[in-house]
Every structure is written in C-alpha cells, then in structure tokens.
Amino acid sequence: MKPQTSDPTREAAFALLSAVFDRHAPLDTALDSLRAIPARDRAAAHRIAAAVLRRTGSLDAVLDAYLTKAPPIPVRHALRIGTAQLLLLGAPAHAAVSTAVGLAHARGLGKFAGLVNAVLRRVATEGKAALDALDAPRLDTPQWLWASWGADGRAIATAHQNEAPLDLSLKPGAKPPEGAVLLPTGSARLPAGTDVTTLAGFADGDFWVQDAAAALPARLLGDVAGQRVLDLCAAPGGKTAQLAAAGAIVTALDRDPARLERLRGNLARLDLTAETIAADALEWRPEPKFDAILLDAPCSATGTIRRHPEILHLRRKHDIAACAAIQDRLLDAAASMLTPGGRLVYAVCSLQNDEGAERIDAACARLGLRRDPLEPGEVPGLTEAITASGDLATHPGLWPDRGGMDGFFAARLIRS
Numbered sequence: 001m002k003p004q005t006s007d008p009t010r011e012a013a014f015a016l017l018s019a020v021f022d023r024h025a026p027l028d029t030a031l032d033s034l035r036a037i038p039a040r041d042r043a044a045a046h047r048i049a050a051a052v053l054r055r056t057g058s059l060d061a062v063l064d065a066y067l068t069k070a071p072p073i074p075v076r077h078a079l080r081i082g083t084a085q086l087l088l089l090g091a092p093a094h095a096a097v098s099t100a101v102g103l104a105h106a107r108g109l110g111k112f113a114g115l116v117n118a119v120l121r122r123v124a125t126e127g128k129a130a131l132d133a134l135d136a137p138r139l140d141t142p143q144w145l146w147a148s149w150g151a152d153g154r155a156i157a158t159a160h161q162n163e164a165p166l167d168l169s170l171k172p173g174a175k176p177p178e179g180a181v182l183l184p185t186g187s188a189r190l191p192a193g194t195d196v197t198t199l200a201g202f203a204d205g206d207f208w209v210q211d212a213a214a215a216l217p218a219r220l221l222g223d224v225a226g227q228r229v230l231d232l233c234a235a236p237g238g239k240t241a242q243l244a245a246a247g248a249i250v251t252a253l254d255r256d257p258a259r260l261e262r263l264r265g266n267l268a269r270l271d272l273t274a275e276t277i278a279a280d281a282l283e284w285r286p287e288p289k290f291d292a293i294l295l296d297a298p299c300s301a302t303g304t305i306r307r308h309p310e311i312l313h314l315r316r317k318h319d320i321a322a323c324a325a326i327q328d329r330l331l332d333a334a335a336s337m338l339t340p341g342g343r344l345v346y347a348v349c350s351l352q353n354d355e356g357a358e359r360i361d362a363a364c365a366r367l368g369l370r371r372d373p374l375e376p377g378e379v380p381g382l383t384e385a386i387t388a389s390g391d392l393a394t395h396p397g398l399w400p401d402r403g404g405m406d407g408f409f410a411a412r413l414i415r416s
C-alpha cells in the first residue's frame with residue numbers, strides 16, 4: 001500500500017493519548033508539552049483526544065467487533081482516533097481513514113496500516129449503528145466510579161458523554177457577552193468550544209471562566225462586603241475573584257507559587273485586588289484569626305470529568321482515601337484559623353461522598369464545628385442540589401436541558 005500522509009493534528013492527538021494512557025499524565029500537562037505546534041492544531045488535537053478519553057469504552061466496543069485479536073497499544077490509539085473522528089466528530093470518512101493510516105506509518109507502525117485501513121472502512125459504514133446500540137454511559141465509566149455514584153450514576157455518566165459548555169462569572173454590573181444565556185444562579189453560559197479570549201469584554205476584565213457550580217461555594221459565605229475573608233487553597237483564583245468582586249478584603253493563600261502567579265494575573269486582568277500568600281495552609285497561622293474562611297480543598301476532581309475526561313482513566317479508588325486524609329488535615333487547619341462564631345465554607349469539585357458529606361460529619365464530630373444549613377433561595381433554580389443535611393451537592397446530570405454543570409460539594413460550618 002502507498003504510504004499516506006499523517007498531519008500535525010492527528011500526530012498531536014496521538015501524543016496526548018500516549019501521555020495519558022501510557023505515562024498517566026494529566027491532559028493539561030500533556031497539552032503544555034505541545035507548545036511547539038500552532039494553537040489551532042493543538043486545539044483540534046485536544047478535541048480529538050478528549051473525545052477518545054470521554055468515550056473510550058464505547059469506541060473500543062465498536063472496534064473490538066472488527067478485530068480478531070488485540071492490536072499493539074499504539075495501533076489501538078490510531079484506531080481510536082480514526083473511530084472518534086468518524087463516529088463522534090463528523091469527519092469525512094475518506095479523511096478520517098487516510099489520516100489514521102498515515103498516522104500508523106508516521107509512528108513506525110506501517111505493517112499495521114492495512115489493518116487500520118480495513119477496520120476503519122468498516123467503522124465508517126457500520127460503526128454508527130453499532131455505537132448507537134451500545135449502553136455508552138455504562139461502557140464509558142469505570143465500575144468503581146459508577147458504583148460510587150449510586151442512584152445518580154446514570155444521569156452523571158450520561159452527562160459525561162458530551163463536552164461541557166463555557167461558563168462565565170460576571171463582574172458586578174458587567175453585561176453577558178453576546179450569545180450567552182444567563183443561568184438562574186447568575187452565570188453566563190456559551191456553547192462548548194467557545195474561545196473565551198475572543199469574546200468582547202474579555203480584555204476589559206468583565207468576566208472570568210468558572211463553571212456554574214464552581215461559582216456557588218463562595219456565595220455561601222453570604223454578604224462579605226467590607227469583611228476580611230481568607231481564601232485557603234485559592235489558585236488559580238476563580239473564587240478569590242468572586243469574593244473580591246463582592247467587596248471582601250481577601251487574603252488568598254496557596255502553596256503553589258506558579259498557580260499563585262496565575263491568580264495574580266487573573267486578578268490584574270479583572271482589576272480586582274487581594275493579598276496573596278504563598279504558603280502551606282497546614283503550617284501557616286494568621287493573626288488575627290478570620291470570621292470567614294473558604295476552603296476549596298484539593299480533591300479527586302471527579303466532578304470535572306466533562307472538562308478533564310482523563311480522570312476516568314487516571315483516578316483509582318485508593319486515591320479517594322488519600323484525598324480524604326488531606327482534606328481532614330486542611331479542615332483541622334482551617335478550623336484553627338477561625339474566630340469563635342466564624343463561618344467556614346468547605347468545597348470540593350468531587351462527586352465522591354467520602355470527600356464531601358463524610359468529611360463534614362467527621363469535622364463536626366472532631367472540631368467543634370456545626371453545620372449552618374443552606375436555604376433554598378441561596379441557590380436559585382437548584383433546590384434539588386441541597387441535601388437533607390443542608391449541604392450543596394451538584395452533579396453533571398442536573399439541568400440536563402441547559403447543559404449540566406460540574407459536580408461540587410459545599411458545606412457551611414460555624415465554629416461553636
């Protein structure tokens with residue numbers, strides 16, 4: 001067979017998949033290492049790789065029907081890329097097949113080029129019907145995650161099938177960009193794939209990117225105008241910006257200097273101010289203590305799978321217990337920085353109960369904290385996200401007709 005040409009986009013998509021599957025790297029880190037290729041190719045490669053990562057189980061089920069034995073892993077990556085383009089991304093059949101064959105040649109897999117060609121031609125003609133017949137949400141979700149989400153599992157996994165929209169938090173008084181839909185909670189929503197930097201008002205600092213659910217925890221501190229607020233684990237600063245825009249005198253702390261630098265850059269673009277501190281929250285102690293603290297703790301991030309589909313492949317069950325142990329230590333530290341009667345909002349972008357309500361039950365028993373339950377009016381249009389204990393628990397299956405939202409857990413606590 002005559003060698004066919006690959007292209008930079010497919011090559012970059014292959015590199016991203018290798019980084020995630022073979023070297024267990026997060027997609028953002030893998031994307032950073034593609035800086036040498038033009039931004040447009042990088043964005044297209046990201047879209048292909050994300051589609052493969054989001055739908056790996058169902059793409060493999062389609063492919064396996066045409067394979068008599070398991071191909072080497074790099075060949076499977078090329079087949080997944082071709083299949084995602086054919087069945088999910090609407091690429092013309094001849095282009096999707098020939099670029100995948102070209103990719104096989106370019107990666108030194110020439111002896112499998114005939115196989116790639118033959119399998120993808122069948123996918124092009126029969127694959128759509130085969131894909132539609134599968135229980136894709138189930139196939140695309142690892143069993144341990146599916147089981148951990150209980151009754152919400154199918155709604156969550158169904159929402160994971162699609163890309164997330166672009167959500168913006170607006171500065172007070174700023175108008176939503178043209179074409180945006182205003183959500184009941186105040187976020188502005190634009191279609192998936194919108195490039196925020198091209199929107200009118202971006203350079204002027206009218207808004208910042210923040211999922212609709214991520215915009216809720218900071219609001220649970222109530223009216224913070226004129227108050228000192230400590231934002232522990234602050235970078236890259238979505239919630240710091242919210243608190244500063246609401247008139248709080250914010251101290252933003254994070255232990256990662258590079259992420260803190262991004263926070264400063266974000267605040268500068270938005271013309272907002274906060275004191276920034278690079279320190280470990282487990283060791284740093286403020287004087288005087290704070291009446292209001294936001295602890296947006298590091299977590300498994302299973303609530304952000306729509307935006308970071310590699311989490312489906314990289315996270316393991318035992319990671320959750322490790323996150324929970326850190327969250328307990330951060331809650332201990334945060335409680336020690338709080339004045340008596342002060343309020344603490346704990347948040348994680350996780351769907352796992354072990355990182356949410358269980359941490360709060362344990363913190364209340366251990367630290368002289370009590371829950372201050374949310375009122376329905378605090379999260380307009382989302383009363384179903386308030387739990388029986390008065391915590392907030394969103395998941396991607398909520399607001400299905402509006403495009404869903406990230407999974408976030410948040411609880412408000414008072415120091416007795």
Ligand SMILES: C[S@@+](CC[C@H](N)C(=O)[O-])C[C@H]1O[C@@H](n2cnc3c(N)ncnc32)[C@H](O)[C@@H]1O
Nearest residue numbers: 233234235236237238239254255256280281296
């Ligand atoms: C979920 S992210 C915070 C997102 C941020 N609040 C926002 O809204 O943009 C968690 C952050 O916690 C920081 N972090 C993790 N452990 C920490 C510690 N012991 N002390 C301070 N910061 C920590 C990480 O560097 C990371 O930036």
